[in-house]
């Protein structure tokens with residue numbers, strides 16, 4: 109993956125202990141016995157724990173523990189062991205920073221061990237969990253979770269969740285062991301986000317509002333995200349002048365001045381994309397024209413803590429477009445389109461056959477992989493049983509995936525392999 113030299117460290121840290129070969133047990137409770145969480149001391153009686161790809165914040169008080177997030181389901185046992193190696197105080201309160209499965213599903217291990225914490229979250233987390241139930245199949249496909257021992261791929265009934273026991277709307281202050289913890293609502297990846305400010309320690313637990321890489325505000329296959337409110341939250345955090353921020357993923361963020369720089373650059377980066385997109389929409393530009401004309405200044409693009417390792421600016425731009433306009437891309441033919449395979453067959457026939465399209469796609473691949481990808485896709489959908497078209501489709505989009513720094517772009521481009529495999533299976537049936 110191509111990262112500017114100064115972004116490599118953040119890029120490496122982005123996914124923590126995530127091992128793609130093992131997969132991520134987001135919903136399944138399966139876990140590996142040798143999983144060893146990383147523990148980082150943030151401040152006195154304050155830790156960042158990384159049981160897998162996600163981070164958890166732990167605050168010890170005289171009355172008990174305040175834990176921010178609970179990891180993936182498969183992280184539960186190793187997270188519990190890590191917490192118990194640091195403190196024997198009871199688990200007093202758990203805060204979910206948002207309803208995403210990698211932050212809420214690991215709590216079962218604590219509950220089964222007899223802990224009885226208050227589970228605090230923003231009120232929209234309830235609706236988030238309900239949406240998970242409604243779209244269990246979709247989430248199973250997107251996250252490509254293997255079915256668990258019970259045959260399920262995703263949470264699909266109320267019992268599958270550890271529901272909040274206390275919710276709030278704008279802000280909530282709780283006192284544990286005589287110490288204040290201020291919960292603030294924000295929006296970023298989701299509309300149900302909470303970040304936690306511990307004023308006496310000057311530590312923030314930010315959840316995914318800060319991750320040490322470019323914000324995941326444009327995820328191509330997920331529901332609406334909130335770039336503008338994300339910038340607001342970053343500015344609110346900066347105004348408190350924290351000494352450390354426990355990130356949702358990646359490395360701990362420390363240093364008063366470094367955090368001012370990181371948080372204000374993050375908000376500036378997002379506002380730059382939002383402003384560009386709104387200007388284009390207001391000028392009546394086509395969606396593609398807005399995305400194609402997006403330019404990112406080096407101060408954002410090369411910031412050491414904002415590598416585009418997961419999501420990327422173009423996708424945030426499209427997400428803003430979706431938020432403020434409809435799904436139609438503006439091309440009249442696309443309003444009521446012919447089936448994609450019909451279009452592909454017609455293009456292949458005009459070109460002189462699928463083999464001609466394939467040959468041209470391979471030729472173009474050395475100079476323009478984006479364009480080559482379209483040709484290969486037409487060739488494949490024109491005749492999905494054509495072995496050369498299948499091979500070209502996978503090869504060319506795989507090469508394009510390898511050029512991408514962002515995981516979401518890589519994953520999307522590699523769907524070509526899924527389609528080709530499926531077509532090959534159908535052909536032998």
Ligand SMILES: [Zn+2]
Nearest residue numbers: 208210316356
């Ligand atoms: Zn997350």
